[in-house]
Amino acid sequence: MECELSARDEVINKVKKELEKIQGRMKRYFNQERRDEVFEPVQYLHLQLQPYQQKSLNKEFNVRLLQWYYMPFKILEWIGEVAFKVDLPPISMLHPEFHVTMLKKRKEILI
Numbered sequence: 761m762e763c764e765l766s767a768r769d770e771v772i773n774k775v776k777k778e779l780e781k782i783q784g785r786m787k788r789y790f791n792q793e794r795r796d797e798v799f800e801p802v803q804y805l806h807l808q809l810q811p812y813q814q815k816s817l818n819k820e821f822n823v824r825l826l827q828w829y830y831m832p833f834k835i836l837e838w839i840g841e842v843a844f845k846v847d848l849p850p851i852s853m854l855h856p857e858f859h860v861t862m863l864k865k866r867k868e869i870l871i
Contacts, residue, residue: 804832
């Protein structure tokens with residue numbers, strides 16, 4: 761009986777070690793593409809709308825030629841840890857809250 765229990769404990773320990781190794785690999789893979797952006801509520805950002813194929817902000821009608829990022833919009837407030845409320849024009853017909861991956865910092869052009 762004790763032999764079976766010790767064999768079971770060995771198997772459980774081996775499985776736990778393998779799970780920890782796999783979890784570490786998954787965490788490393790996930791964090792490769794992760795970016796921690798810090799935006800201020802008064803900052804202006806470009807908005808990515810390609811998944812929406814939004815035509816109310818763009819005058820072009822060919823979907824393949826649509827821009828990836830649109831004019832700079834002002835951030836109004838944080839919503840949670842990874843979402844922001846953006847000041848959109850009323851004609852955009854979009855919900856004003858976006859995930860951080862849909863926003864890109866505005867590059868200042870120095871002349």
